[in-house]
Amino acid sequence: MYKYYFRPGYQSKDLLIEVFDGAENETFVSDFFSAISEIKPEMAEVSDLWMNDEILITYDSEIGQFTLSKDIWGFAFVMAENNQNGLNLLNSILEKATLFEKVEVDFEKYK
Structure with a gap:
């Protein structure tokens, strides 16, 4: 099982989803997209931020655009x-x- 927070970004009013347990699993990305398949996500752009050991994948979907960052x-x-x-x-x-x-x-932790 993957555990996540739905929380504000640090010093931001914008919310984000932080998967803090399980994202290291090889099957995380496929499990995530199986879970949200009803919104029909389609890959729009991939950025490999090798200096940060991170990959950013931007998706278009029926509910709009979002970005998955995985490190x-x-x-x-x-x-x-x-x-x-x-x-x-x-x-x-x-x-x-x-x-x-x-x-x-606690949203107060992120102010």
């Missing part, structure tokens, strides 16, 4: 600065997904 330390973030409504819908989908568990978080 070598086992963290993954889903961000959608200009699509917060879509990110809320994505969170709603993950809340119902069998492989994902939302962990409540």
Whole structure:
């Protein structure tokens, strides 16, 4: 099971999804996209940030555009600065997904 927070970015009002447990699994990306397949995500752009050991994948979907960031330390973030409504819908989908568990978080920690 993957555990995630739906939280604000540090010193930001924009929300994001942080997968903090399980993102290091080889099957994470395919499991994530199976869980959200109902919104029909399609890869739009890939950026390999080798200096940060991170990959950014931007997707178009029926609920708008979002970006998945995954690093070598086992963290993954889903961000959608200009699509917060879509990110809320994505969170709603993950809340119902069998492989994902939302962990409540104190928003005050991120101010």
